[in-house]
Amino acid sequence: MSDKAADRRVIRTKRMIRDALTELMEEKGFEGITVRDLTEKASINRGTFYLHYRDKYDLLEQSEEEIISGIRQLVNNIKPKEAVSFTSQDEPFPIILKLFEYFQENASFMKVILGPKGDAAFQGKMKELIKKTFFQKIAEDLKIEEMLVPADYLISYVSSAHLGVIQHWLQSGMEKSPREMTLILTKMTLYGPGHVAGLKK
Incomplete structure (x- = not known):
């Protein structure tokens, strides 16, 4: 067997095991899973x-990493800075779009x-x-004296909000496309909740 074929086989096997982990976690949570459950679900031996x-x-640590x-x-x-120009033209910021596509590929x-x-x-x-x-990537471009709130609170807000949006999208069945989600997230981030909710013109 060639090295490439061997690599593909390893990747395929590890994906099968991760898929088994995913299904079993959904069924009974991580703590209730045994290695035997995993091998049976993935149809492999111990x-x-x-x-x-x-x-x-x-397995969990490697999968998360x-x-x-x-x-x-x-x-x-x-x-x-590129995000602003894309969003102002109602076009998705390419890297955020790639991120949502990546989330979609690993959605389960x-x-x-x-x-x-x-x-x-x-x-x-x-x-x-x-x-x-x-x-x-962003805070380094900010001018502290022009900020309306402390930087650490802004960063904490953005991280929690972004994660919440990703979780909601996944849990709601990804009804919106990666393109739509990119525009939704960047508009909320760049314009703020008050503006996108129509409260601030």
Whole structure:
């Protein structure tokens, strides 16, 4: 077997295991899952499971890190000032669009992990990633003396609000397209709740 074929096989196997984890978490929550449940659901033997993961906790951690890593790669290229020009023309900001497409590709896992039977620690990781991105990419362009509220409160507000919007989209069955969600999120972020609600003209 070639290296590429072997790599594809590993990726396929790990995806099957993650899919099994997703289904089982939705059924009975993470704590109720055993390695036996996972191997039966994924139709693999225990040896194959232990070839990739130490235990179910390692599986959860690696699965979450895979998602975080994918998000991190996308947001590294964000240029906040470009978002304003795209949004003012009612066009989706490309990197945020890619993010929502990424969320859509991983929707089953993300819906569960960010839901009531998911991992509260993962929500914390997501918030920290949003905070860090916002601080590094956006806050550096802000003029503190022109701000109407303290920067730390703004960053905390934005991270919680963004995560809440993503969770609502996933839990509501992703009725809006990634394009629509990109415009919704960027308009709320750039114009503020009062403006988009029609309270402030």
